[in-house]
Amino acid sequence: MSFDAAENGSASDAADLFAWLARESRELAPSSVPRVPSPPSALAFSRDYVARNLPVVVEGAIAHWPASRGWSPEHMASRAGESALISVNVTPNGLGDALLATDGVEVVRADPDDDAGDDETDDAPAPAPPVVFAQPEERSMTFRAFLAELNRTRALPADDPSYCVPYVSRQCGSLREEFPALAAECVDLEWATEAFGAAPDAVNLWCGDERARTTFHRDHYENIYCVINGSKTFELVPPCQGIAMMRAVTAPAATFEGAAVVLESPARSVRWWADPVANPGLVDGSKAKESIEPLTVTVRAGEALYLPAMWFHAVTQRGAFGDAETGEYVPATAVNFWYDMHFGDRFAWSAFAEEARRRWGGERVGGG
Numbered sequence: 001m002s003f004d005a006a007e008n009g010s011a012s013d014a015a016d017l018f019a020w021l022a023r024e025s026r027e028l029a030p031s032s033v034p035r036v037p038s039p040p041s042a043l044a045f046s047r048d049y050v051a052r053n054l055p056v057v058v059e060g061a062i063a064h065w066p067a068s069r070g071w072s073p074e075h076m077a078s079r080a081g082e083s084a085l086i087s088v089n090v091t092p093n094g095l096g097d098a099l100l101a102t103d104g105v106e107v108v109r110a111d112p113d114d115d116a117g118d119d120e121t122d123d124a125p126a127p128a129p130p131v132v133f134a135q136p137e138e139r140s141m142t143f144r145a146f147l148a149e150l151n152r153t154r155a156l157p158a159d160d161p162s163y164c165v166p167y168v169s170r171q172c173g174s175l176r177e178e179f180p181a182l183a184a185e186c187v188d189l190e191w192a193t194e195a196f197g198a199a200p201d202a203v204n205l206w207c208g209d210e211r212a213r214t215t216f217h218r219d220h221y222e223n224i225y226c227v228i229n230g231s232k233t234f235e236l237v238p239p240c241q242g243i244a245m246m247r248a249v250t251a252p253a254a255t256f257e258g259a260a261v262v263l264e265s266p267a268r269s270v271r272w273w274a275d276p277v278a279n280p281g282l283v284d285g286s287k288a289k290e291s292i293e294p295l296t297v298t299v300r301a302g303e304a305l306y307l308p309a310m311w312f313h314a315v316t317q318r319g320a321f322g323d324a325e326t327g328e329y330v331p332a333t334a335v336n337f338w339y340d341m342h343f344g345d346r347f348a349w350s351a352f353a354e355e356a357r358r359r360w361g362g363e364r365v366g367g368g
């Protein structure tokens, strides 16, 4: 990668230091996500990607797994168990963990007495917050029931009263906890475990369709994301570019209940990023162009993406029609490995830049 300081100019000449930071970060990142044709050695992976905090797609990453030719819906349902309950995230709009403008949305207060700052002598209900951080409803069902619900709702118009978007997207170790028989088919990725120096902290299963979008956020984990069925498309923004240009909003936490949202009680605030697709109205138009130019990469079945810690990412997926035996719809399915990141100098700089942006970079609080 070449570095030409003249392109962005010197930081000391920049009128807007945050815009300078965003451009600098973007210029120093690759212009596309590279691919390697087979799993690298742990040393090459560490040196070329982990140490440089750069993403890469590894082709043939799961060739040694029984799952390498995909998992049919029937295989997943029978291995998940006919009576074992799994957790399914359900939303009316495909957006779990996302900012939601409440205009036209029913906002329910779990307990009106808990309203922060409520005047006890004033019975008028507090106005609904203009924006909430909406989390999915968690429903328990068998994997087979999830598949039936996915297929049923795919066929409905979005304004049908029973329309919803189910997505198997529980985190914090869902594969091993909820799908132990499928977990046994996902063999450790030695090159990654050796490079990160420890076994993964959590292994998660993701299964859903193109109606769901995971909105921009970042994780303090090194992530190896392996696609088993269909494809997943990642929009990636380098850490400093995201901190400098993406708009964060602090909003009260709420949970979907059908199409309504129920505010958490006691109240809790969450700081989250305005997503250009999910929340175009919240993205600052003057900065949108720079903040909305992510690196986009599609990861296909059999491939793995190394998604470095602290990179902002938004994720969508496509399933496949035509399961070999039944011809039915096969939802996009993936397994990801979260490894603890190293909290070093890079983390400290990032926390500093984020707080500087919050204090001096024009970030507004409350979503107004």
Ligand SMILES: O=C(O)CCC(=O)C(=O)O
Residues within 6 Å of the ligand: 169, 206, 213, 214, 219, 223, 225, 232, 313, 315, 316, 336
């Ligand atoms: O697959 C998805 O929908 C989201 C994945 C993700 O955000 C992650 O692995 O950190």
